[in-house]
Amino acid sequence: MFTASGRGTPVDRCRTHPDECNRLARAPILDVDGYLDSIERCQHRFPELRILTGVEFGQPHLHEAQASHLLDLGVIDRVLGSLHTLEVGDDRSEPNTLFRKWSADEVMWAYLDEIPRMVAGSRTFEVFTHIDYAVRAWPIESAGPFDPRRFEEGFRNAMRAIADSDRILEMNTRRLWPWITQWWSEEGGKAVTFGSDAHVPEALAANFPEATAMLAHYGFRPGQRPEEYWTR
Template sequence: MENPQAMAHQGQLPADNHVHTHWSWDTPDSSTMRRACEQAIAQGLPAIAFTEHLDFTIWQDDDRATTDGLVDRHPAHQLPIDVEGYVAELAECRERFPGLRIWSGVETGEPHLFAASIARHLRDSPVDRVLGSLHSLSDRGRLVGVGRLLHVDADATMRRYLGEMVGMIESSDVFQVLAHVDFPRRYWPGGSHRYVEKDYEEEYRAVFRALAGTGRALEINTSSPLASADQVRWFHEAGGEAVSFGSDAHAPTAVGQKFDLAVAVAEAAGFRPGRDRFDFWRR
């Protein structure tokens, strides 16, 4: 029987749980919270989460990265979040846009390697949304961007990436949402159209079993290329309870991008609107 609350929200686009602004090290100064909020309202979204990159180029002695013998990150363009500036702009937008729910957040890179550093940050600067991401893999004592490793051996890197993601899920409980599970596909040699998802079905299913076992949400990331309905269905078949929608916007115009298609993907996989318009979608 249909959930009457879910039926009441049919046609309502979900919240965008993954947005970057100029407080992220890889996002231009023109990407302000105010402009992102204006876009969210124009798109008819009920809420937006500003999940700025929380990455580390220097880590603590009690981080696993130290235990594993990692000495640096390559490339090392990452910068810390200006928490004071971020919080001030967030408060300004909450006052300016009272009809839009605005969440604070971080996207934690490699959270299983930096548990101590992340805990220190969140202790001093708690947030509403925490995403977990895998952008880099270890290579001869360094953390190296996965896009670079793909050009050495794409197939081996992809399998290693998804295996590392299982370990990340099993050894870190700090994040609520697993972001862009097939991040390397964006950088696939020769173009993402050459990527064959079915070749990695076994590895994907292992990730989804691990994630489903924790009760956490899988992100449907709408930054090109969009996750397939097959991929989200595999999560559903593994017992996955919830999906989150994230534009991964690094420009205000990208907030809520392709959410109509993402909703179709979620519905085709068996997920429906949750308890209210701010909730994750659920099975």
């Protein structure tokens, strides 16, 4: 595990030498016992809060056995699935790296084409997260502003696969895209959840008021409790 800041850290090296990011950014093995102990201590310290357990599986269709083993423990309340990397030969790379090697359109289509395969190849997650993940690294300097209409068919196919599998789509509030909500509802999506993707405490629940208003416009309504999915 590498540190998040500081001169000369691996992260600094990753920023200045992006081709090395995949080698450097290796997540540590999840300490399930330590995580559950932390949750229990938080629940004890803040009894007035309802604190749920959760896990995000990256590329779960490639690690189905390991993901299933964790779920068999019966201790995880909410299970997310995410797509962060794409196949490159015998390895996998993040979109931010691939945008420097492939054309921007090629990266986007490869990402969108992989989503239905991930949905079909895994039964371990219930929420698909940040469907706009590849868009975050879109190379605006070389490719111009991102236009979702150029990739509408790919986004809709991906959303249809998620909806047809009775899964939920996360409305990631790091960026609010009305077209995601619109296309999700038009492709049969019946439920959403919210995620601020907060990597720092100050960003927790950022843009939730705007996101809820947008979802309400497309017919989604909250559940009886705050943690429940919004449905239509």
